[in-house]
């Protein structure tokens with residue numbers, strides 16, 4: 001029986017004949033990878049927010065996540081660490097994720113804008129418009145079974161709606177065939193603790209849709 005060459009042997013052979021297989025772009029199914037998008041984004045000068053950033057806060061989590069969260073934009077700590085939702089709001093989000101029986105590493109977390117707006121203000125429409133194509137590409141690369149938007153800004157920019165978060169939270173929407181559930185932003189809940197029960201109700205809907213727990 002002929003032995004199947006290991007992937008290391010194949011890589012060594014390809015290198016020997018002048019092909020670095022690690023540089024072959026894309027995936028077997030032809031979709032771009034998160035890494036393709038990230039590389040492009042690191043160079044982005046598409047809006048004035050790039051001038052004030054320390055890092056580009058691309059997104060974090062499982063590239064094959066069934067569930068994706070979308071927030072507003074990086075704060076000071078996120079800008080420092082290059083990772084979304086690492087501050088107090090992030091801790092609260094982690095607790096909500098745990099309610100689903102999942103870990104932060106199981107889901108994917110990203111923001112509407114990838115660079116920190118000054119003074120933690122909400123992203124301007126032109127900043128969101130410039131960054132949104134990257135988020136849409138991330139969503140296409142991951143193809144989650146559900147998306148949960150966190151807060152009014154993510155709802156407004158991702159779904160292009162002016163509806164009030166208090167009215168639409170906990171009601172399923174759709175984006176390119178993917179079910180989207182708006183809920184409150186964890187930073188809002190930190191300031192309005194009694195409203196967390198509404199988030200718990202919304203997370204029960206996510207658990208139900210994804211057959212979790």
Ligand code: URA
Pocket residue numbers: 071072073074075078083084085086089090111187
């Ligand atoms: N708030 C957000 O919306 N995103 C973050 O990454 C952190 C705080």
